[in-house]
Structures are given as structure tokens and as C-alpha cells.
Amino acid sequence: MSRQKVVVTGLGVVVPHGDDIDEVYQRIIRGENECARITKFDPSGFLCQIGSEVKYEVDAPATVGPYPIANNEALKYVVGAADRAIKYANLSAAEGDDQDRRAIVLSTGVGPANIDFLGPIALRLHGDESDPYKSDMASFYKEAPDEPEAQGLDEFHLDTAAPACAVLLGAAHVNNTASACASGSHAVADGAALIARGEADVVLAGGVCTPVTRVLVPGFAMLQALSTRNDDPAHASRPFDAGRDGFVMGEGAAVLILESEEHAKARGATILAELAGWGYSCDAYRLTDPQPEGVGMALCMTRALESAGITAEDVDHVNAHGTSTPYNDRAETLAIKKALGDHAYKTPVSSNKSMFGHLIHAAGALEGCLSVKTILEGVIPPTINYDEADPLCDLDYVPNEGRPAQVDVILKNSFGFGGMNVSVVYRRYEG
Amino acid sequence: MSRAFIVGAGAVTWGGLGLEPIAAAIAGDGKAFATEEPVPGAPVTVGRVGSIKDPASQATYRRWGQVDTYSRYGYVAARLALEQAGLAGDVERAGYGVFLGTAYGCMEENQRFDKYRVEDGVLRGASPLVFKGTVDNAPAGWIAVAWGLKGPNATFVSGDGAGAESLWAGLRQIAAGRAPGLLCGGVERFVDLHLVLREREPRWQGAVLSEGAGVVLVEDEESMTARGATPLAEVLGVVRHRGSLVEGLRAVAGRLRIDLADVGLISLAVPDQARLDEEREAFGATARGGSDGSALSGVAIVADKTALGESHGAWGGLALCAALVRLEDGRWGGRPVAVVQVKGEGNENFYVALRGPGNAE
Numbered sequence: 001m002s003r004q005k006v007v008v009t010g011l012g013v014v015v016p017h018g019d020d021i022d023e024v025y026q027r028i029i030r031g032e033n034e035c036a037r038i039t040k041f042d043p044s045g046f047l048c049q050i051g052s053e054v055k056y057e058v059d060a061p062a063t064v065g066p067y068p069i070a071n072n073e074a075l076k077y078v079v080g081a082a083d084r085a086i087k088y089a090n091l092s093a094a095e096g097d098d099q100d101r102r103a104i105v106l107s108t109g110v111g112p113a114n115i116d117f118l119g120p121i122a123l124r125l126h127g128d129e130s131d132p133y134k135s136d137m138a139s140f141y142k143e144a145p146d147e148p149e150a151q152g153l154d155e156f157h158l159d160t161a162a163p164a165c166a167v168l169l170g171a172a173h174v175n176n177t178a179s180a181c182a183s184g185s186h187a188v189a190d191g192a193a194l195i196a197r198g199e200a201d202v203v204l205a206g207g208v209c210t211p212v213t214r215v216l217v218p219g220f221a222m223l224q225a226l227s228t229r230n231d232d233p234a235h236a237s238r239p240f241d242a243g244r245d246g247f248v249m250g251e252g253a254a255v256l257i258l259e260s261e262e263h264a265k266a267r268g269a270t271i272l273a274e275l276a277g278w279g280y281s282c283d284a285y286r287l288t289d290p291q292p293e294g295v296g297m298a299l300c301m302t303r304a305l306e307s308a309g310i311t312a313e314d315v316d317h318v319n320a321h322g323t324s325t326p327y328n329d330r331a332e333t334l335a336i337k338k339a340l341g342d343h344a345y346k347t348p349v350s351s352n353k354s355m356f357g358h359l360i361h362a363a364g365a366l367e368g369c370l371s372v373k374t375i376l377e378g379v380i381p382p383t384i385n386y387d388e389a390d391p392l393c394d395l396d397y398v399p400n401e402g403r404p405a406q407v408d409v410i411l412k413n414s415f416g417f418g419g420m421n422v423s424v425v426y427r428r429y430e431g
Numbered sequence: 432m433s434r435a436f437i438v439g440a441g442a443v444t445w446g447g448l449g450l451e452p453i454a455a456a457i458a459g460d461g462k463a464f465a466t467e468e469p470v471p472g473a474p475v476t477v478g479r480v481g482s483i484k485d486p487a488s489q490a491t492y493r494r495w496g497q498v499d500t501y502s503r504y505g506y507v508a509a510r511l512a513l514e515q516a517g518l519a520g521d522v523e524r525a526g527y528g529v530f531l532g533t534a535y536g537c538m539e540e541n542q543r544f545d546k547y548r549v550e551d552g553v554l555r556g557a558s559p560l561v562f563k564g565t566v567d568n569a570p571a572g573w574i575a576v577a578w579g580l581k582g583p584n585a586t587f588v589s590g591d592g593a594g595a596e597s598l599w600a601g602l603r604q605i606a607a608g609r610a611p612g613l614l615c616g617g618v619e620r621f622v623d624l625h626l627v628l629r630e631r632e633p634r635w636q637g638a639v640l641s642e643g644a645g646v647v648l649v650e651d652e653e654s655m656t657a658r659g660a661t662p663l664a665e666v667l668g669v670v671r672h673r674g675s676l677v678e679g680l681r682a683v684a685g686r687l688r689i690d691l692a693d694v695g696l697i698s699l700a701v702p703d704q705a706r707l708d709e710e711r712e713a714f715g716a717t718a719r720g721g722s723d724g725s726a727l728s729g730v731a732i733v734a735d736k737t738a739l740g741e742s743h744g745a746w747g748g749l750a751l752c753a754a755l756v757r758l759e760d761g762r763w764g765g766r767p768v769a770v771v772q773v774k775g776e777g778n779e780n781f782y783v784a785l786r787g788p789g790n791a792e
Contacts, residue, residue, distance in 0.1 A: 100673075108588065162589070163776055173671060174776045175596060176588040178536065178567040186585065190600070197603065215541075219562045280609065282528070282584035284575040287563045296581065303609075417563075418572025420584050 006192045006275040007429060009264050010089025010257030011369040012081040012206075016052045016250060016356050019059070019080060021088070025373040027355075029402035031384045033234045034356050035248045041214045048226040050233040051212040052250035052357035065167035067160060075161055077253035078106065078208035082165040085204065089257040089269060094170030094202075101263075102171035103200045104162045105191040106255075107183030107207035107361040161208055165255075169204050181321070182416030183207050184254065184364025185424050189278035191258050192424075201263040206255030206365035217249055223288060225325055237358075238385035239322035239351035240329045240393040247323040248357030254366035265431075273372045276310070276409075276427040279303025283419030290328055294335030296421050301339035301411060304423035312340040314409050315347055317380050319371045321413040322351025323358055332413065333393045348405070350398040354384040364414035364422065371410040371426045379404050435605050436655050436662040437785070438612070439518070439648035441511025442752045443504045444739060445478040445641060448485065449511055453749070454756045456738040464639050464740065469623045477626065478641025478740035480504060491519070492577040499540050499564030502573045505531055505618035508646035508748070509574045512614060516648040517660050519578075528582030528613040529571040530601040531646070532593025534744035536567035536586075538622050570618050570644075582610035591700070592775030593617055594645065594747020595783060599669040605651045612650030616748025619643065638702035641740025645748025647755075663755055667768070667784035671775065676714055683770055683782045695766025698754050699734045700774040702741045707734040731764040733757070747773045747781065754785060761789025 016034035017024040035052045043049035060080040062070040069075045086092075094102050162174035175194075179186040184207035191205030211217075220226050227236035227246040237248040264271050281303065283296035290297065305312065318340075321332055329351075337344040352367050359366055374380055379402045386399035408428040415421045446452030446462045455461030466474045483503045488510050489495040498506060509529070513519040518527065540562075563569060568586035575584050583604045587593045594617025601613040619642050626640060649666060650658075668687040672679040676699070684691050701707050711732050735753040736742075742749055750771045754763075763769040771783040 166776075172673060172779065174589060174779075175600075176593070178586040178588045179584070180566045180568055180572075190585075193603065193607075216565075219557070219565065222557065222559045222562055280583045280585075282575050282581050284525075284579050284581045287569065287572045287576060299581075416568075417566050418568045418584060418586075419575060420568065420572070 003196045004198055005261040006195045006258055007261050007264050007271045008256050008273045008275055008372050009259050009269045009271055010085040010091065011272070011372060012083065012085025012088060013252065013254045013366060013369055014054060014058055014077040014080040015252035015254060015359065015366055016054055019084065021369055021373065025370055025377065028352060028370060028381045029379045031382045031400060031402065032355060033384060035237050036233050038212060038217070040212050043217070046218055046221070048217055048221040048228050049230040050227060050236045050248050051217065052248055053212055054252055064164040067164040069164065074108070074208050074210040075164060077210065078161045079164055079168070081206065081253040081255050082168050082204055085255045085257050086168055091169070091202065091257065093168060099170050099172040101201040102169055103173040103175065103191070103194055103203045104165045104169065104171050105175045105177065105187045105194070105203055105205040106162045106165065107177050107179070107187040108161045165204055169202070171204065173200070179420040179422070180416035180418055181358065181360055181363060182414040182420040182422045183361040184366065185368065185412060185414035185422040186364065186420065188256060188365055188368050189280065189422055189424055192275045192278055195258055195260045201260050203258045204255055205258055206253065207362040208253035209359050209361040210251045211249050211360050212251050220249065227324065235385045237324045237354050239320065239324040239354050239383055240390060240397045241386050242388040242390040244324045244326060244329060246325050247353065250357030250359040252359050252362055252366065254362050254369050256365060256368055271429045271431070273375050274427045274429045275424065277304050277308025277425040279307055279423045281421045283421065285419055288417050290331040290415060292327070292331055294331040294338060296419060297332055297335030297413065297415055298338035300421040301335065301413065301423045304411065304425050308425040308427065310409060310425070312343045315340060315343065315411050316405070316407045317374065317410045318347055318349040319367050319410055319412040320349050320351045321415045322353050322383065324353060328415065330392045333395055336395060344395055347396070348380050348398045348403060349395045350381050350383045352381055364412065368412055368424060368426065371412050374410060375407050375426060375428050378406060380407060433606060434652040435602055435649050435666045436652060437647045437664045437666060437751070437755065438650050438655055438660040438662055439512035439514070439516030440663060440752050440755050441508040441515070442645045442749060443480055443483065443508050443643040444749065445480050445643065448507055450752055450756050453739065453753055457735060457753060457756060469626050475626060476639050478639055480643050483507065497563065498573050499569065501537050501539055501618065501620035502564060502570040504620060504642070504644035505570030505646065506573055506577065508616065508644035509614050512646045512648045513578060516650070517658060518648065524579055525581045526611050527580045528584055528601070528604060528610040529574050529580055530583065530585050530587070530597040530613050530615045531571045532587040532589065532597040532617040532744045532747055533567060533619055534588070534590045534593055535619060535621065536588060537565055537569055539620055540564035542622055574614065582613065590776055591743050591746060592773055592781055593744035595669065595773035595775070595781035596747070598649065598747065598783060599671065599781060601649055602666060602669060605649065611654035612648060614646050615649050616644065616646035616751070617745035619742050619745035637705065638741040641742045642745070643742055643749065644745050645750070645752045647748065647751050662788045664758060664788060665786040667786055670782045671779055672782060673778040676710060676772070679772065679780055679782055680770060683784055687784050689768055689784060693766050693768040694730055694770055696754065696757060696763030696769035697730055697732045698750055698769065698771040699732060700736070700772045700780065701734045702736045704737050707737060751783065758787055761787035763787065
């Protein structure tokens, strides 16, 4: 069976820079930073005190179908982003058998459940901040026998976000991926694969993450993954710069509406870009460190190019994973050179994370949205805070200022804990 | 479209490691479920695996001591599947992948971290090694690292359907030529709070919460043949369908071109005997009333959760292991095909169709 061409027809975000993708992109190409001292909890005394937070009131419904949204920050973000993307694509919820041709593919690992959610729920049940997980479960029954939150374990599932988005889109199928920092792009690639194989006409794909918590921040800091430039948070995220010392934890949600070209054209949709190819690989090296020579990273980039049917010379821009950790940026630079050969030195490489930090499960999708905007608007986002070149990172990182350019093909990289690597190729749509 | 076969299977259940405890549980002579009292005076029946010390796994990986309990379940099941498949020794495994599912993921490690006190900017008493277990894809990552599996690697967190989704997605990787084979299945580890809340959920009354892992090694025919591996069953496909059981089976038959008269075993996703009886009654009435359904008369309808418990995201993998246990002489109930139903999200179910090895066409 021939492969269906996959196109992008909608974008939606709820991220630190805002909830309108067009405005967010404008702020990004101006190099505006959103990394600052954490406000969601008191970070005094923490090794890392920097985060990139959503500081505005998110416009999202209190409930979606049977799913309560209001009490869950991550759900608010992703439902808000999904709502915006669906409207951007000028779609409405499908009904009846049409739902079978629609799917949701989301990455929600550190989102609706887990650390960010289990703790607060337990706290509400027990009401004792000093010991949210009382080992004496008797108190649970005595103190809160009718606690409404306790009735709905859906809130505890990792996967509540996808069914909620499925209600908005009218989708029969939901898929949830969790590939740590690679998840956002993983969801986008898996969503594209569904369409390419002819198993869906419309897919809402992306991710959500709310990791700026009092546990995850010191946890990642313990791994020496976070910047500790606490006295200068605006300059803490500095991918590829010689002075980089770790990433900044960010939060938010981003989704893309993917469609088969045939479906999009039939309904007269505005096609924003083509999602031309994707590739996966696994380092199988260490759980939390990339393979230092970038072998696995290069492999997934090469596979993505092959999947798109293009060569290295066709790539106009690399939207890097670019976390700002010493290890990642060095390995990614090596990998880009392996995958693109000499063309790597002619290719602008930039890291959007320099401005909003690392949104973990949402990162790849947000950077995918910005890649689509880059193709449409013709300005490559800068890597800000780039002051001093690292001899081991010797590519063109678009330092500090956005760069006008004709961009037809973007290679988007995402790499994660577990050694998971995903690359996605976005291409200008030629009707 | 390449054909795919299960060439290895491994399981971790509260009854022990491997498929033998599953066989014993199904036969009714395995370990009994345990009773715990997370709340004094309110006993709860569970199938708990608990901490797991497996010298055989420890011998295969020098960092075994860093692996958290949730990940150990998946790791041990994967080891058993790799060994049975002949891929555990000094052989080329680099192209193989790992796709696992889970509903609740790494809650235990996350909860553990949530208990730590932040003092002077650090989590007092916490270890960086333990923090590695706070990502849901930790089992798939550990397995890949330990065994050098550099093919596609993914973790699915789609609730109860996650284990089956891993197989659904894994087959597509094989079909696309992205991997000669993948470990597919599910892993689950519950926490006390989870247990208490689950018992309060009316729709789950009667289900016995269990934990563990079920993993199968699925491989394309060419690779399997080249390696000289022995097929345990052919995976005819995975179909996602909303609707009744009979409608689902008809969808399976239509999409995978299966003659319903060849189906000898239907493994249902219902968690207790009462619901199994209801399904059988409804199924029987439908089967008697329709020409398509009547072909299914006499088929064995089982619900292995009644013996193994409700293990949520792990169930997709464990259900396949249980189906393999029920496979004798290449046939299920005298017929070559088994259909394993796994509950998915919303009204959707996954249906995995298997054909016994003696019946490959």
C-alpha cells in the first residue's frame, strides 16, 4: 500500500511564552526569554532555583466529557492546547463512524499523574503537608470517606489527557507514549505513521509536561542535569555555549493536527507544512546519559532523512534537541556532523530551549510547532545566551538573533532518558 | 506484509517467575491470592509480587542493583523471553527493539521521591541512582541498555490497553522493516495508596489487583527462520474495535481474513467470574442467533484474570503468556486460532489473533 502524505493543519500551545502560537513564534524569533526564578514553590535553598513556568490563567473548560479538568494543571494545559489546535485547523468534533478515522497520540508521562499529581491528591486526602503519604491508611477512611477525588481513579491514570482530547476531536482511538524527553517528537512521529499507513485521517499529536515541582527540580539537579546559575536565571539556558551547565525545567503543552493530504484537501483546509519523515533509534548505552559519540542520535537523523526521501544536502535548518547540558550538546553536535557530513557546517542549528527551557514530554511537539512556523515565516529562531564558543560544539548555532532565511526542510531532533532518539522532518508543503 | 511470530515469552506474577506459575494458577493449583490490610480492619485481596531478587537476572547485568522494582519486573520477563527465543547469549541483538506498556508506571519511585524532605537544596537521603526510576520508560530503557537492544524503543501509557498497544505498535515496526523483532508486553507495579483508592472504585469491585509483567519476543518470519528459532505462535494481527464481543470478533475475522470456524479460544478481558458468566451468556445468545456468530459455537471462552488478577497495563502481555500456556499441540480447543481480548481506552478493545505453530499456512 502506498504511503499517505502527512500534512500539518493545526498548531496549539499553552507554554510559558503564551497560548497563541503565532505570538509565541514572534516572541521566540525576537529571542525573548521566559526562564526565571521559580514561583510555583519557594525554591530558596534549592540547588536549582530556575524554571520556565506558565504564569497566566489558562483558558480551558472545567470538564471535558466525563473528565474533570479544573483540578489538574497538566490537563488544563493540554486541553487548552488541543482546543486551540482544533480551532486553528478549522475542525470540529467528529461523530459516529467518522470517529474511527481520528486518533490522539499524546505524551503525558510527567503530567496528569505521577509526582505532580499523586502528591497533591494524597495531600488533599490527608490534609497533612508534613506527611502526605501517611502509612496509616485508616486516616484515609476516617477523615475523608467521601472525598470526591478518591472516587475517580481516572485522575490517577497517566492517560487521562488523551481521552479528554479525544472528546474534543471526536476521536475513537487514543495512544499514549512515554519516551521521557523524546516523547513529544515520538508522539508526533507515531501520529504521522498512523496516517501514512492509512489507519487514520486526522491525528492530534503532542505532549504535556508539568515538571516544575519541588521534587522533580531537585531530583534532576541531583543528576547534575539542571543549570545552577541561580543569580542569573535569564541566562541559565545557554545551549552549545561554552559556559552551559545544565538545562532549565519548563512546563506546558503543545500539539499539532496532522492529516492525510487527501483529507485536508478534500475539506479545503489550509496546509501549513508537510511532515515528510521520521526516524527512531535507541542508544542502549546508559539510562540517563547519551552515547558520547552521538551514534544513536545520528542514526535516527539518518533514518528520518531516508524516511523523507531526501539527502543531507536538502536540510536547511536543524531544530536541535539542544538541552544546554554539557553532554547532550556535545554529542548532538557530533551526531549532526555524522548525519549531515560536510553539510552540517553549512546548516543553521538552533535550540529553542535557550528561551523556554526543556518542556520534557512537550518539548518535541512545541519545537515542532515552531519548526512549522519557521517554514511559513522564514525566520530561524536564535539560540540565545550564546556568548562563548565551545571548541567541541563548532557548528552555526544562529547565535542570539533570529535569522531571515528561505527554509524548506527542517530536521527536528528529540532525545531522551532511556536512550530514546527521535528525529522528524518538516518540509514546506508543495501542493 | 511480513509474518510475525512469538518466539519467546516471559512473565512475572505473584506466583513466581516464568510461565509455569501462570499454568498453575489457571489450573487452580497455584499460589492463592494474598490478603493485605492497607487500612487496618479493611482487608484487600491482592496478587502482589513485591520486591524481586532474581540471581539469574543479576548475573546478566552489572547494574542490576540500580534497577527499581517496577523496572525489575519488566527486566526479568524480558530476560526469560530473550532466553527462550535464543537471543540471550552472545548473539547479534542490536536491531531488536523494546515496546512496553504500563497504566500506572513508575508511581512507586515517584511517591518515594515525594516523601523526601528538601533540605539545603537537596533531597535529603535520596540517591541519584534511585531517581532514574522516576521515568515511565525506565523498564524499556534498562532492558535496552542491558541487552544492547538498539532498535525502536517505546513505552505506552494507555491504561489497561497499554500492553496490547505495545504489540499493536510493535507489529507495525516489523512490517515497516524498522526492526527484525521486538520485546512487547506490559509491566505494572501498584502502590498502597493506589490499592486503597482502587478498592473504592465501584466499577472495580470484585477485581483482584495484581502486579507483574508479561513480555513476548515477536519476530519476523525471515529473521526467525534465519536464526533457526522455534515459533510458539504466529501473530496474525491486532485489531482495535469498539462494540460487543461478537462484533469485535467479526471485525477480527474481516480485517485479518480469519475463518471464525478456526477460532478455538477466546480470552476475555473481564476481571471476575460473574462478568465472565455474563459475557458467555450474551455471547452464546448472539452466536446462536447469527450465521457468522454460530461458527463460534463451542469455542472455549476464558477469562484468565480470574486466576491471575487485574494487572492493568501488564495484562496485554500476561494475557498472551496465558494464551500460550493454554496452547497444546499447536491448537486451542482443537482449532488453530486464539483471539485474546484486551480492554483499551473508552469503549475500545484490542483483539490479538494468534495461530498455533502447527497450523501456519
